[in-house]
Amino acid sequence: MGQIPSDHSEPSPEPPKPPRRKRYRGTHPTHFDEKYKERSPENYPDIHRHVRAQGRTPAGAHVPIMVAEVLEAMRLKPGDVVADLTLGYGGHAEAILPRIAPGGRLLGFDVDRAQLDLAAERLRAAFPDAAMSFHHGNFAGLDRHLAAEGLDGCDAAFADLGVSSMQIDNPSRGFSYKHDGPLDMRMDGRLTRTAADLLASMSEDDLVSALRSLADESDAARIARAIAGCRDAHPIATTRQLVDLILHLKGLTRRQWAQRDASRRGETHPAARTFQTLRILVNDELGSLRQLLRVAPWCLRPGGHLALLTFHSGEQRIVREAFADGLRCGLYAEASDDPVRPSAGEVRDNPRSASARLHWARRL
Ligand SMILES: C[S@@+](CC[C@H](N)C(=O)[O-])C[C@H]1O[C@@H](n2cnc3c(N)ncnc32)[C@H](O)[C@@H]1O
Numbered sequence: 001m002g003q004i005p006s007d008h009s010e011p012s013p014e015p016p017k018p019p020r021r022k023r024y025r026g027t028h029p030t031h032f033d034e035k036y037k038e039r040s041p042e043n044y045p046d047i048h049r050h051v052r053a054q055g056r057t058p059a060g061a062h063v064p065i066m067v068a069e070v071l072e073a074m075r076l077k078p079g080d081v082v083a084d085l086t087l088g089y090g091g092h093a094e095a096i097l098p099r100i101a102p103g104g105r106l107l108g109f110d111v112d113r114a115q116l117d118l119a120a121e122r123l124r125a126a127f128p129d130a131a132m133s134f135h136h137g138n139f140a141g142l143d144r145h146l147a148a149e150g151l152d153g154c155d156a157a158f159a160d161l162g163v164s165s166m167q168i169d170n171p172s173r174g175f176s177y178k179h180d181g182p183l184d185m186r187m188d189g190r191l192t193r194t195a196a197d198l199l200a201s202m203s204e205d206d207l208v209s210a211l212r213s214l215a216d217e218s219d220a221a222r223i224a225r226a227i228a229g230c231r232d233a234h235p236i237a238t239t240r241q242l243v244d245l246i247l248h249l250k251g252l253t254r255r256q257w258a259q260r261d262a263s264r265r266g267e268t269h270p271a272a273r274t275f276q277t278l279r280i281l282v283n284d285e286l287g288s289l290r291q292l293l294r295v296a297p298w299c300l301r302p303g304g305h306l307a308l309l310t311f312h313s314g315e316q317r318i319v320r321e322a323f324a325d326g327l328r329c330g331l332y333a334e335a336s337d338d339p340v341r342p343s344a345g346e347v348r349d350n351p352r353s354a355s356a357r358l359h360w361a362r363r364l
Pocket residue numbers: 062063064065085086087088089090091092093109110111112115137138139140160161162163164165187288
């Protein structure tokens with residue numbers, strides 16, 4: 001029997017209360033920790049499940065897309081060497097590692113140092129015995145990274161293109177038209193040119209053609225004219241300035257747009273295509289993708305698989321053409337014709353998956 005406490009026993013000390021979340025004051029978050037309960041999981045242990053049940057992504061996390069389909073496309077087996085070319089939060093890597101054990105090896109890449117370090121820490125804690133190495137670098141240099149590791153190639157390589165939810169949700173990165181922040185958009189902090197620099201220096205004609213070709217923006221000419229017309233007197237340095245300029249063009253204020261409850265009606269934010277264009281340009285996303293597709297066949301071992309998640313038509317076109325060329329030249333034995341789409345259930349649970357398309361190819 002345990003000891004019955006007497007009236008004279010010392011009262012047991014209260015467990016220390018976790019520090020209170022900083023109260024968020026205002027309507028636009030500038031600091032993650034002030035706005036989101038998800039940033040204090042120690043205070044709100046159930047919060048991630050709760051947020052996911054609402055079809056949202058917890059702030060500071062990323063929900064991996066089409067995981068089952070990606071795993072199937074890569075045909076993994078124990079002992080495989082796999083390159084996760086866009087490590088992000090490490091969600092796909094988490095699913096890959098058990099498939100290649102025992103004896104497998106994971107190489108993780110990301111151009112974003114903060115993402116890479118966070119994912120590396122998470123993965124090392126979850127899989128302490130797995131062979132893993134992490135590379136702060138662009139996947140366009142996959143051939144050099146493999147050579148530096150003394151590898152003749154990999155059995156599978158996977159890229160989940162674009163930005164992670166953590167990057168989008170963090171106002172200080174400047175990726176989001178939803179939050180005010182510096183108009184930055186660099187995934188790799190070593191890049192020197194921000195989105196604000198681009199807007200200040202691109203010619204009006206170049207802006208028009210970029211908006212059309214990279215995001216199918218139907219209002220490209222008007223948006224480019226408005227930017228060119230105001231930037232000398234008022235340089236566009238923040239996400240909010242750019243959003244307000246585009247909303248003004250459409251005859252809307254921020255409040256009016258918010259009141260339209262557009263997301264429920266499936267409307268795209270008027271600034272979304274301009275933000276996408278700038279992000280692609282700042283990070284030379286299509287240049288990196290083209291270079292990856294050039295080197296990928298030489299980085300895959302015979303029979304190795306390449307799987308790519310694309311998110312817009314520009315990426316899809318480049319991947320389709322590269323796979324068709326690879327088939328013609330006998331580099332690939334087979335390749336996806338129509339990309340695989342996410343299931344209706346996944347789109348409902350994670351709306352950010354809606355535009356994802358999975359492409360795959362198998363090395364001869
Ligand atoms: C969509 S997220 C990946 C999410 C990840 N699959 C997961 O489940 O957590 C894309 C990541 O790729 C990185 N990235 C984008 N382009 C890259 C490139 N050319 N080379 C290496 N990493 C890149 C971004 O910084 C971002 O962290």
